Amino acid sequence: MTKTMNFTRRQLTLLMTASLLGLSGLASAQNQQVLRVSAIPDEAPTELQRKFKPLGAYLEKKLGMKVEFTPVTDYAASVEGLINKKLDIVWFGGFTFVQAKVRSKDQVIPLVQREEDEKFKSVFVTTHKDINKLEDLKGKTFSFGSESSTSGHLMPRSFLLAAKINPDSDMKRIAFSGAHDATVAAVAGGKVDAGALNISVWEKLVAQNKVDTRQVRVFYTTPGYFDYNWTVRTDMPADLRKKITEAFLALDASKPEDKEILDLQRATRFIPTKAENYKAIEAAAHNAGLLK
Known part of the structure; x- marks a missing residue:
C-alpha cells in the first residue's frame, strides 16, 4: 500500500512538473508572438522604414509583443498579405482598404485613421x-x-x-x-x-x-475625402484589436516621445474609423471602372 502511494506521489510530481513546463512553454510562445505590420509602398522603402521604427517600438511596449515591419513590393501585395494571413495589420489607403474588403468578402476591418484622413x-x-x-x-x-x-x-x-x-x-x-x-x-x-x-x-x-x-x-x-487607415482581419482576437486601437488613440502630441511618432506619421492624432466611411471611395472606384 505504501509503495503504491509513493509511486502515485511520484507520478503526480512528474505530471505537475510536466504541466508547469508546458505552461512555461506556452507563455514563452505567447511572449514570442509577432505582430507583422506593413504599409502600402506609396513612398520609398527607406522612408517607410524610417517612419515606422519609433511607432514599432511604441507598439511593442504597449502590446507586450514583438512588432516587425514587413515591406511589400506593391499595393496588391499588401492586400494579399493581409488576406492570406502573412501580415496582421496594414496601413492602407482608402482604395486599397476597399480592395481588401471586397477581395476578402468583408473579412477585414479598419481600426483607426489619422484625423487628417477624414478630409484628405x-x-x-x-x-x-x-x-x-x-x-x-x-x-x-x-x-x-x-x-x-x-x-x-x-x-x-x-x-x-x-x-x-x-x-x-x-x-x-x-x-x-x-x-x-x-x-x-x-x-x-x-x-x-x-x-x-x-x-x-x-x-x-x-x-x-x-x-x-x-x-x-x-x-x-481636390475636395476632401476619407483616405488612409490601419486595417486588420476580423479574425484577429478582439482583445488584441482593442489593445492596438487604444495604443494608437493614446498617442498624445503634448508628449515629446509621442509627438515624434505622430510627426513621422504626419498626424495630429489618431481617431477611430469604420468601414462605412469608405463607401464613397468604393462608389468612386466602381464609377471609374477600377473595381470589378
Missing part, C-alpha cells in the same frame, strides 16, 4: 505656365502614382472625370510612377507635363526642401 486631399502639380485648371490637361502627358493608390490615382481620376476629362482618351499619354514622390520627380524632370499625388507627401517634400516650388507648383487641390 490630392494635389495636381505641373511646371507648365499654361496649365492652370484640370481642363488644361487635355492633350498633355500626365502621371498618376500607383494604379491602386487612392490619392495618387483613384480620386484624381474621379475628379478629372467629373471635370469631363477622360485621362485615357483626352490626354496625350498617362503613366504610373508607382509612388507619390516619384510623381513629383517625373514632373520636375520633365518626363510628364503634370501629375497628381497626395497632399501630405507634397507638403512633406516642400518642408524638407526636396522640391523646388519655383519650378513645380500646385494648380489644383
Whole structure:
C-alpha cells in the first residue's frame, strides 16, 4: 500500500512538473508572438522604414509583443498579405482598404485613421505656365502614382472625370510612377507635363526642401475625402484589436516621445474609423471602372 502511494506521489510530481513546463512553454510562445505590420509602398522603402521604427517600438511596449515591419513590393501585395494571413495589420489607403474588403468578402476591418484622413486631399502639380485648371490637361502627358493608390490615382481620376476629362482618351499619354514622390520627380524632370499625388507627401517634400516650388507648383487641390487607415482581419482576437486601437488613440502630441511618432506619421492624432466611411471611395472606384 505504501509503495503504491509513493509511486502515485511520484507520478503526480512528474505530471505537475510536466504541466508547469508546458505552461512555461506556452507563455514563452505567447511572449514570442509577432505582430507583422506593413504599409502600402506609396513612398520609398527607406522612408517607410524610417517612419515606422519609433511607432514599432511604441507598439511593442504597449502590446507586450514583438512588432516587425514587413515591406511589400506593391499595393496588391499588401492586400494579399493581409488576406492570406502573412501580415496582421496594414496601413492602407482608402482604395486599397476597399480592395481588401471586397477581395476578402468583408473579412477585414479598419481600426483607426489619422484625423487628417477624414478630409484628405490630392494635389495636381505641373511646371507648365499654361496649365492652370484640370481642363488644361487635355492633350498633355500626365502621371498618376500607383494604379491602386487612392490619392495618387483613384480620386484624381474621379475628379478629372467629373471635370469631363477622360485621362485615357483626352490626354496625350498617362503613366504610373508607382509612388507619390516619384510623381513629383517625373514632373520636375520633365518626363510628364503634370501629375497628381497626395497632399501630405507634397507638403512633406516642400518642408524638407526636396522640391523646388519655383519650378513645380500646385494648380489644383481636390475636395476632401476619407483616405488612409490601419486595417486588420476580423479574425484577429478582439482583445488584441482593442489593445492596438487604444495604443494608437493614446498617442498624445503634448508628449515629446509621442509627438515624434505622430510627426513621422504626419498626424495630429489618431481617431477611430469604420468601414462605412469608405463607401464613397468604393462608389468612386466602381464609377471609374477600377473595381470589378
